[in-house]
Structure formats: C-alpha cells, structure tokens
Amino acid sequence: PVALATYIIANKSLSEKRPDLKSWAIKMKATADRILALTKDIEKHLGITLDRDPSKEVTLQCHRPLKPGTSRKSNVNRNRRKSNPMGKQKYGVRVPRNVKEAKKLDKENGNTLLQDAIVKEISVIWSMGTFKLMSKVQRKNMKRYQYTPLRIIFDVKQDGHRKARLVIGGHVVDATGHDVYASNMKTISARVLMLIAIANQLDVITGDIGNAYLFAKSDMDVYVSLGEEFHMYNADIP
CATH class of the missing domain: 1.10.287 (Helix Hairpins)
Structure with a gap:
C-alpha cells in the first residue's frame, strides 16, 4: 500500500x-x-534496531487451527478472580470492600474492629518511613514519577480477628527493565523439609518478618495519594 x-x-x-x-x-x-x-x-x-527491509519475509506465530464446532477458551485473568471465594461473607462476618464500607459496618456492629485494623496497619507502615510527604514546590516537578493507586484489602481470620492490608496498584506501573519476579516456597517443599527433620530428630524453628516487603529499597519513582485511612491514623496528615 x-x-x-x-x-x-x-x-x-x-x-x-x-x-x-x-x-x-x-x-x-x-x-x-x-x-x-x-x-x-x-x-x-x-534499545533495539528493527529490520525494515521489505524484501524479507516476516513470520508470525499463530494459534493452531480450531476444529469445526469448537471455540477458543481464553485463560481466566488472575486480576479478575475473586480474592475471597466465599464472597462478601467470611466465617459469618461481612467483609468490606473499602474504608467507607468498613466504617459503616463498624457502626452497625457497635464496635471499631475494622477501624482498629486499619489504624494498626497504617501505623506500622508510617512508623517505618515508607512515605515521604512532598511539598507544593516538589509536586510541580513530578514528570519522572508514576502514579500508583492505594487501597485497603480486608480479611477475617478464623478466630474472628479483623485484618486490614494496605496494597499498591503495581499493575499500572511501567516496570520495563525491573525485576518483578518474587519466588515462593512450594507446599511440597516445606513438607519434605519437615519429613527430613522428623527422620533426623531435628527441631524445627519458624519465624516471620512482619511487613518484610517494606525493607526493600525501590529504584522506581512513584507517587501515591493518601486516602481516608491515613487520616484515621493521624488527622494531621494532609
């Protein structure tokens, strides 16, 4: 053409x-x-150079042809899966979707369990110096920063304990050139280690590092907007 x-x-x-x-x-x-x-x-x-020679053929990797009468089923997007398979209820307790709904449920239940969980989560994160407040002058020069949304995810433990976790929307950040893989131990590996320990009559010591991800330094320039959950922790936070 x-x-x-x-x-x-x-x-x-x-x-x-x-x-x-x-x-x-x-x-x-x-x-x-x-x-x-x-x-x-x-x-x-x-950082690459493409070959623009029109005389050369370009091969594309295509899907194998479908059989007549069949349709291609796409894989379920992990981001579309429900984080709580039991729906809005868990162990007989309604799980809120946001801070506004959490405050409403606390008012209906006559307690502050969800709000206490929010304050506990924010207090730990804030005490570790995770966020750096920016002045008006600094906010004018933010071209190199990427905006990422924040939200609170709620959960209910088996003992009825309410849990709130502050998460960041890393899916909207351009992570080109950055390592985004996080390795995890498989359940079968942990069971094998337990079996080895029992066979050799060894003691098993376990530990947990609270908010371990906050100890890692980020080399990406991102900024967030602090929501109502931060004002619940400290009303002086702008």
Whole structure:
C-alpha cells in the first residue's frame, strides 16, 4: 500500500484524473509516517534496531487451527478472580470492600474492629518511613514519577480477628527493565523439609518478618495519594 501510494502521488496525471486516489494516497502516506515514528520510539525505548527491509519475509506465530464446532477458551485473568471465594461473607462476618464500607459496618456492629485494623496497619507502615510527604514546590516537578493507586484489602481470620492490608496498584506501573519476579516456597517443599527433620530428630524453628516487603529499597519513582485511612491514623496528615 505504501509503494502504491507513493506511485499515485508521483504520477501527477493520474492524481489529476482520480482525485479520490490522490486523497487515499495522502492518507496512506501519513499513516505510514506515523507508524514509522512509533517504530522508532519503540526501538529507542527497548534499545533495539528493527529490520525494515521489505524484501524479507516476516513470520508470525499463530494459534493452531480450531476444529469445526469448537471455540477458543481464553485463560481466566488472575486480576479478575475473586480474592475471597466465599464472597462478601467470611466465617459469618461481612467483609468490606473499602474504608467507607468498613466504617459503616463498624457502626452497625457497635464496635471499631475494622477501624482498629486499619489504624494498626497504617501505623506500622508510617512508623517505618515508607512515605515521604512532598511539598507544593516538589509536586510541580513530578514528570519522572508514576502514579500508583492505594487501597485497603480486608480479611477475617478464623478466630474472628479483623485484618486490614494496605496494597499498591503495581499493575499500572511501567516496570520495563525491573525485576518483578518474587519466588515462593512450594507446599511440597516445606513438607519434605519437615519429613527430613522428623527422620533426623531435628527441631524445627519458624519465624516471620512482619511487613518484610517494606525493607526493600525501590529504584522506581512513584507517587501515591493518601486516602481516608491515613487520616484515621493521624488527622494531621494532609
């Protein structure tokens, strides 16, 4: 299409006879120029050089053909799964979806269990110097920062204990060039270790580092907007 558009524009007699072809050719050239500019931006961002030789074939990896009468089922997106398979209720207790609903449930139940869980979570995070408040002057120069949303996730333990966890929306951050993999021990590995310890009559000592992820330094420049949960912890926080 680009070669044809170039030929139409160069052929003045054809352009005069068929103004509709000339209009199409101009639009096609403009589209091709935009695609080329985007390609150069991608090359610069990824640090690669693409081969633009049109004589070379480009192979694409395609899905295998479907059998007649069948449909392709897409995998379930993990972000769309319900974090609580029991729905809004857990162990007979309603689990709130946000801070506003948590305050409403506390008022209906005549206690402050959910609000206490929020304050406990924020107090620990705030005491570790996780956040740095920015002045108005600093906020004017935030082009290199990426915005990430914050939210509170609620849970109910088997003993009825309310749990609140502050999470950040890392899925909206451009993590290109950063390590985003977090390894975890499989259950079978832990059981094998227990079996080895029992077979050798060894003592098993376990431990937990509270809010361990806060000890890691981040080399990404991100900023957040503090919500109502921070004002519940300290009304002086802007």
